[in-house]
Amino acid sequence: MTDQAQKEGGNAWQSEAFIKNLTKRKRAERRFRLTGLLAIITALTLLAILLFSIVSKGYTAFVQTFVTLDITFSEEVIDPNGTRDPMELRSANYSKLVQNALRAKFPEVTSRRDLRRLFSLVSGDADTKLREMVENNPELIGKTEPVSLLAGDDVDMVNKGYIDRNLIEDDRRVKDMELSWLDVLEADGDIEIHFNTGFFTNGDSREPEKAGIAGAMVGSFYTLVITMVIAFPIGVMTAIYLEEFAAKNKLTDLIEVNINNLAAVPSIVFGLLGLAIFLNVAHLPRSAPIVGGLTLALMTLPTIIIAARAAIRAVPDSIRQAALGLGASNQQAAFHHILPLSMPGILTGTIIGLSQALGETAPLLMIGMVAFIADIPSGFGDPATVMPVQIFLWADSPERAFVEKTSGAIMVLLGFLILMNAFAIFLRKKFERRW
Amino acid sequence: MQIQADENVEAQRNADHGVIIATRDVNVYYGDNHALHGVSLDINKHQVTSLIGPSGCGKSTYLRCINRMNDTVDGCRVTGEIMLDGVDIYGPEVDEVLLRARVGMVFQKPNPFPKSIYDNVAYGPRIHGLADNKDDLDEIVLTSLEKAGLIKEVQDRLHSSGTGLSGGQQQRLCIARALAVRPDIILMDEPCSALDPIATAKVEELIDELKENYTIIIVTHSMQQAARISQQTAFFHLGEIVETGDTEKLFTSPSDERTQGYITGRFG
Numbered sequence: 001m002t003d004q005a006q007k008e009g010g011n012a013w014q015s016e017a018f019i020k021n022l023t024k025r026k027r028a029e030r031r032f033r034l035t036g037l038l039a040i041i042t043a044l045t046l047l048a049i050l051l052f053s054i055v056s057k058g059y060t061a062f063v064q065t066f067v068t069l070d071i072t073f074s075e076e077v078i079d080p081n082g083t084r085d086p087m088e089l090r091s092a093n094y095s096k097l098v099q100n101a102l103r104a105k106f107p108e109v110t111s112r113r114d115l116r117r118l119f120s121l122v123s124g125d126a127d128t129k130l131r132e133m134v135e136n137n138p139e140l141i142g143k144t145e146p147v148s149l150l151a152g153d154d155v156d157m158v159n160k161g162y163i164d165r166n167l168i169e170d171d172r173r174v175k176d177m178e179l180s181w182l183d184v185l186e187a188d189g190d191i192e193i194h195f196n197t198g199f200f201t202n203g204d205s206r207e208p209e210k211a212g213i214a215g216a217m218v219g220s221f222y223t224l225v226i227t228m229v230i231a232f233p234i235g236v237m238t239a240i241y242l243e244e245f246a247a248k249n250k251l252t253d254l255i256e257v258n259i260n261n262l263a264a265v266p267s268i269v270f271g272l273l274g275l276a277i278f279l280n281v282a283h284l285p286r287s288a289p290i291v292g293g294l295t296l297a298l299m300t301l302p303t304i305i306i307a308a309r310a311a312i313r314a315v316p317d318s319i320r321q322a323a324l325g326l327g328a329s330n331q332q333a334a335f336h337h338i339l340p341l342s343m344p345g346i347l348t349g350t351i352i353g354l355s356q357a358l359g360e361t362a363p364l365l366m367i368g369m370v371a372f373i374a375d376i377p378s379g380f381g382d383p384a385t386v387m388p389v390q391i392f393l394w395a396d397s398p399e400r401a402f403v404e405k406t407s408g409a410i411m412v413l414l415g416f417l418i419l420m421n422a423f424a425i426f427l428r429k430k431f432e433r434r435w
Numbered sequence: 436m437q438i439q440a441d442e443n444v445e446a447q448r449n450a451d452h453g454v455i456i457a458t459r460d461v462n463v464y465y466g467d468n469h470a471l472h473g474v475s476l477d478i479n480k481h482q483v484t485s486l487i488g489p490s491g492c493g494k495s496t497y498l499r500c501i502n503r504m505n506d507t508v509d510g511c512r513v514t515g516e517i518m519l520d521g522v523d524i525y526g527p528e529v530d531e532v533l534l535r536a537r538v539g540m541v542f543q544k545p546n547p548f549p550k551s552i553y554d555n556v557a558y559g560p561r562i563h564g565l566a567d568n569k570d571d572l573d574e575i576v577l578t579s580l581e582k583a584g585l586i587k588e589v590q591d592r593l594h595s596s597g598t599g600l601s602g603g604q605q606q607r608l609c610i611a612r613a614l615a616v617r618p619d620i621i622l623m624d625e626p627c628s629a630l631d632p633i634a635t636a637k638v639e640e641l642i643d644e645l646k647e648n649y650t651i652i653i654v655t656h657s658m659q660q661a662a663r664i665s666q667q668t669a670f671f672h673l674g675e676i677v678e679t680g681d682t683e684k685l686f687t688s689p690s691d692e693r694t695q696g697y698i699t700g701r702f703g
Contacts, residue, residue: 248509318546322609324507326559326616327536336558337548 054407054414061408064196064209065151065159067122067185069101072144073134084138094127094134095119098149106181117178121185123150125210148192153208153401158182159191162400173400199408203376204390208401211394213409215376219289219369219384220358220416222377226293227300227357232350234297235304236339239346242305243312244334263302270299271366279367287368287383295367296357303356307349311342344431351424355417361388387413455480455620455650456501461515463496463505470496472674473515478620478667483642483651485661485682488671489697494654497671498622501652502538503531519620536563539613543625545605547597547612552589555597555608556580559616575615583611584641603634610641614649621645623653627660639664658698662686670694 012018075082077100078092102118103109109118126149133147134140154174157163159182169176185191202212238259246252274295278284284291315338323333364370369385370393377384385393387409394406456478463471471493478484486494496505503524505511517524524534536559547555556576559565566572576593580586585607589600597608606626613621623642627635642651642664655661661668662682669679670693678685678694689695 316546318542318544319548321504321507321540321542322546322548322612323558325502325504325535325540325542326562326612327532327534328558328562329532332562336562341549 054410058404058407058409058411060160060162061199061404061411062196063160063193064198065156066148066192066194067151067155068146068148068190068192069098069105069122070144071097071101071130071147072104073097073130073140073142074100075142078134078141084141086135089135089138090131092131092134094130095124097130098122098126106184114177117175118181120152121155121178121181123152123209124207125150148194150198150209151191153399154178155182155191156209157400159193160404162404199405203374204372204385204393205374206372208397208399208405211402211405213387213390213412215373216385216387216390216409217412218376219292219373220386222289222380222384223292223296223364223386224354224358226290226380227296228350228354230294230297231300231304231353235301235350235353236308236346238301238305239308239312240334240339243309244338245330259302259305263306266362267299267360268362268366270295271363273298274363275366285381285383287371287373287385288381289377289384289386290380291367292364292369292384292386293380295363296360299360299363300353300357303353304346304350307353308342308346311345311349312338314345315341344427348424348428351420351427355420355424358386358420359388359413359417361386361392364389387416452479452482454478455520456652457516457518458497458500459516459518461497461500461513461517463493463500463514464512465508466510470674471500474671474674474676476669476676476679478650478652480650481646481648482667483646483653483665484667484669485665486652486654486669486671487656487658487661487697488677490656492671493674494669494671495624498624498652498654501620501622502535502540504535504540506531536616537618538620538622539616539618541606541609541613541621541623541626544629545602545609547600547605547608549596549598551594552580552597552600552608553593556612556615559612563616565615565617579611579615580608582614582645583607584637584644585611601634603630603637606630606634606638607641610638610645614645618649620650620652623651625654625656628656635660658686670697672697 074097077096078094079085079088081088099115099119102121103115106118109115129149130147151159154163155178158165158174158179163172163174165172165179182191198210199212200217201214202210203215205211242252242255274291278291278294279286284294319337319341320333323337324330328336364386370389371383371385372393373383373385375382391406391409391413394402394409454477456476458474458476458478461471461474462469474493474497476497486497488494499505500513500517501519501524505513513525519534519538522529548558550558553576556579557566557572560572560575566575577586580589585604588604589608597605600608606629610621610626627638630638639660642653645651646666653661653665665682667680668682668685670677670685670689670691672693678689678691685694686698689698695701
């Protein structure tokens, strides 16, 4: 309070110093708000850039170019003996049909080298489709039908605009000759773009147009099942025991500190542990979801334990006292009241731990889940890979077409993560309780 | 207990008023903190004994010794003797679960389980196996709610949540829950401190009825309440019992000047 104010008999809030202080406080608050706003805007911008770059690169992974060719199912190629024996039909050379169709379309191409280029317009996977058609309907033999076949990855890339036609030919992966064939096919309306179901139903492949994430998705699923089955019960039991039963002493303090530290251990260390124990000592199958799941369970355990302990601690002591006061044993109080009441929190923590495990790559590299596996795993012991590792593998591949596959796979992975986290939020909201 | 002719009830009650709990030289330590210093107190059967005293004087600690709820507190140590019907409840052969079934407790803040009203009351009988079948259980639940004076208010919504009741109703639900285990003794730790005067009056009325069949020990901060509902009063101060005796005598002619000071509002 200034002397002047005192002289005038004014109150403290009328004094000059008070008003000055007030403006200063208000300015400080405005500054703080602005900083916060700036932080949020920066974070959101970066996030938007990330999402934009992934989506803009990756959305084309969900569509695929197809070339329609008039395929002549000639009997002399498929079934020269005319027996219609299924074994015969199965082992026939269907690539020949595609090659014949392409030759018929472009009769001017004769040299071996040019022919190889011509044949690469259509994916090597085309023969599978033709074989299935013939096996399902042997009547086709001898007929000629237009069939929509998966295009080769170069055609796909040109069609999606990823290859610049204006580059000089030497710098271009697709040569002028191929472009001219494409233009002819395009002009005839033989090139189409369809939804890429293969992306969701195929396993990995060396040929980008055939590569899909089904193998990785199934692998991730098996791995997460193992992780959940191992980590959830052990984690919850540990948390319950530590919170409700264990005596509070030096030993439990030590255990608590160690659990908290484990949550911060780099995940690759868990990979090394998995390698040392599950592969080298227990001799479980390499690259298998069971080993991946066990390793990730080790990694997820601390997260689940910490989340479960927090959820258990959040149950008011009055509930525990009410149960004990009625003559319930510790175990009854824990399992009749505290566990059910803390379950939403535990589940939320578990789901967040699992979504962490779903996105984990490093520990799985150590146990061999980084191998190229084309087959979709059909069990916990089959060699498999998981989605983040698949992304890593594709990002590492030289073919241009794997760029969009990588982004596409990232989008699928993010989709699953968002789904899992949304489910966690849903659980929390649904079972949230206020005392 | 059946309602009989007045003098019979009176006679029976008088006959019943022996000492049910005798505590001798009870000391309680929370770690290094010596919370109760050599407390000795007799509790009479089928009477209301109120424990009064300023905050932190050890009255709740004493109360929680009687059903061994202090066992659940880490670092808590109890010495001395608490005899319930001649058996030391801290003796090795006493099971605290059984003890808590015999000595029920009502807490300061109403703490119904976040379950239905029915399940709240049925929980005790269920864990102790007091009911053979569904009808038995229904009977116990309804009787308990009736004894707690809550039946009229909740009979059409037995299966709605217990936490949806008002504060006073919740507290009576907690009393019904304690009664359902058929205890001999009910400990009440400031049961009315979170309630408004009307709800308080209902709970006090209930306590008055319950003393016909149960021994009640109540911790309270309200001296009026102690005077209204209890027959015996013990005044705690700094972890010791300063004075104990008939409520009427203690409030009208206290023998210790600290009691005098506390009940006249000079401190505490």
